[in-house]
Amino acid sequence: MARDLTTIGFDADDTLWQNEQFFRATERRLTELLADHAPDVDVAARLLEAERRNLGLYGFGIKGFTLSMVETAIEVSGGAVPAAVIAEIVAAGREMLAHPIEILPHARETLERLAGHYRLVLVTKGDLFDQERKLNQSGLGDLFEAVEIVSDKSADTYRRVFSRHGDGPARAMMVGNSLKSDVVPAIEAGGWGIHVPHELTWVLEHVEAPLAAPRFRQIDDLGELPALIESLE
Known part of the structure; x- marks a missing residue:
């Protein structure tokens, strides 16, 4: 890989x-x-x-x-x-x-395939108690080496997270549905930004895709992520 x-x-x-x-x-x-x-x-x-x-x-x-x-x-x-x-x-x-968690297609199998080959870090923003509840109910927690629940996501956030839990943003990738929160700031920090569009995205998370950025990629679903990573060799 x-x-x-x-x-x-x-x-x-x-x-x-x-x-x-x-x-x-x-x-x-x-x-x-x-x-x-x-x-x-x-x-x-x-x-x-x-x-x-x-x-x-x-x-x-x-x-x-x-x-x-x-x-x-x-x-x-x-x-x-x-x-x-x-x-x-x-x-x-x-x-x-209190709503039950609904895991999205390919999420578990993709995490299981990548775990052990890479350090997997959950980087999510929102209310601490609610995010912890959802992670616990998802059953995915054991696949992550670290969890960061942050108030917002910026380039500085990713520099800090990937320096703390990895080898810095240049050797890291962020995967998410939000261009504004997950993709653009990760690329600005020096990492890869992988966009996985969701059919519903909050209007306050809308920005233009950074199509000219060398480290930007888009996939249809998480099931495509392992093959994408292999193609980056």
Whole structure:
């Protein structure tokens, strides 16, 4: 396999297991709950505004999303939303935190094939408790030599992670569904960035693909990753 590559980082949400679909379903539920209280409002758009505004305060994850839903409900209803609706919104967030993990196709077999040949590192952002819960339920934890749950992903993040758990970013690869979080900053740090598109990607994670970058690659699913690595020799 690629002789200079020693470390492979994997994103978690929507790379190893489903995630965004639960946010979308809860967003639709919020719209339904507020239909009688804000009938002429684009609730999804207002929720996105709140999420964008609150990222610096709440970070990524379900808890911040739930708080943004509550804030949106209060704003679009002019403060008239009933307490019962707020309770349902909170309950919807709690349900998301308890939802069973759905592993994506090829995730387990790809990790099993690569483990032992490379240092595998899980690099995920979001709420600490929730990410730990999902990793434990996934049954994939033993395949990783290290786990990094970070508040955000930047080039500095990957420099630190791959220096701590590997031989530096130049000999590392990051695999994930988000161009903005998983691919572009990993390449900026000096590593490989492998994009595995997911059918649902949060709009705040959208950026242009770095097509001109020599260390950028895209694959259709994780099952293609071992062959890609072999082609990099």
